Amino acid sequence: MNNVTGTAFIVAEFRAEENEEVIPLYTDHVVKIWLNEETKKVADQIAHNSPAAKEMVKLRTKYFDDVLSNQILGGCKQIVILGSGLDTRAARINGEGVIYFEIDDPATLQLKAETLKANKISANVRYIPGDYIKDGLISLLKQSEVDFTRQTYFLWEGNTTLLDKKDVIFVLEQIRDNVNNFRLSFDYMSEKVILRTTGYQDINDYINKYESMYAPWITGFENIATLADELNLKVIENFSTADLHAQYRPGSSLESNLFKFYFVCTLENMS
Secondary structure, eight states, rough: TTTTTTHHHHHHHHHHHGSSSSOOOOOOGGGGGGHHHHHHHHHHHHHHOOHHHHHHHHHHHHHHHHHHHHHHHHTEEEEETTTTTTOOOHHHHHOOOOOOEEOOOHHHHHHHHHHHHHHHOOOOEEEEEEEIIIHHHHHHHHHOOOOOTTTTTEEEEEEESSSHHHHHHHHHHHHHHHHHHHEEEEEOOOOOHHHHHHOOOOHHHHHHHHHHHHHOOOOOOSOOOHHHHHTTTTEEEEHHHHHHHHHHHHOOOSSSSSGGGGEEEEEEOOO
8 A cells, every 4th residue: 555646545535435425426335445544534634624625526526437437338348547546437337348448557556456356346457557648658558459449438537737738738639649539538627726816815725735735736727628629629528516516416505616617528539
């Protein structure tokens, strides 16, 4: 565990908590195999310091689960998850002939493989150890025999705010230029949050506090449609987590203005 990023366990704890709801947004009974009192303690501390973070993780999990399920129902058999962490979808959301490819650091993938095996949980997944920025996403996928001619769904969760903008754009370009038929979902922060120009002091205070304790958020996008146009991609969906909150938890109030500036989207290639 010591070699696996702490963020992976925290996100897993946040996801797992939804299982306790009377009517949960989703169910993830696999995730508990990595959790213990230590991970719960750390996650509770972070949720106390950054209360919006937990709910945003749950909302995006629900959205990405739904999009993925619809892709599989539509006939997509090849799923690629970038920076997969302790993602459990290969074990939770599957179908006949569906194969997952997960890219992350070797320690995380080793922990996943060993723990799933020890708990007799099956998943049709190939693990790709590496850094999809430094090692090159397409190079890693080619080494793992991903079929670039097949319909493919890419899931890129919890990564873009922590990467340089040029690297985010380069990943999108690599997928566009090498995969014939794809859809891609990812989450992103408004650039106004990064620049502290939302007009909400509570957001500035939140980000300053968060970044003083954890990794800084360095990249945001103001208009995803503009980015898509520049890359010759098409926006299928784009929702703020405030939109998701209104849809998934009708009648409950937002915990933070930050939900208005944190988004999930799905893009596809124009061809």
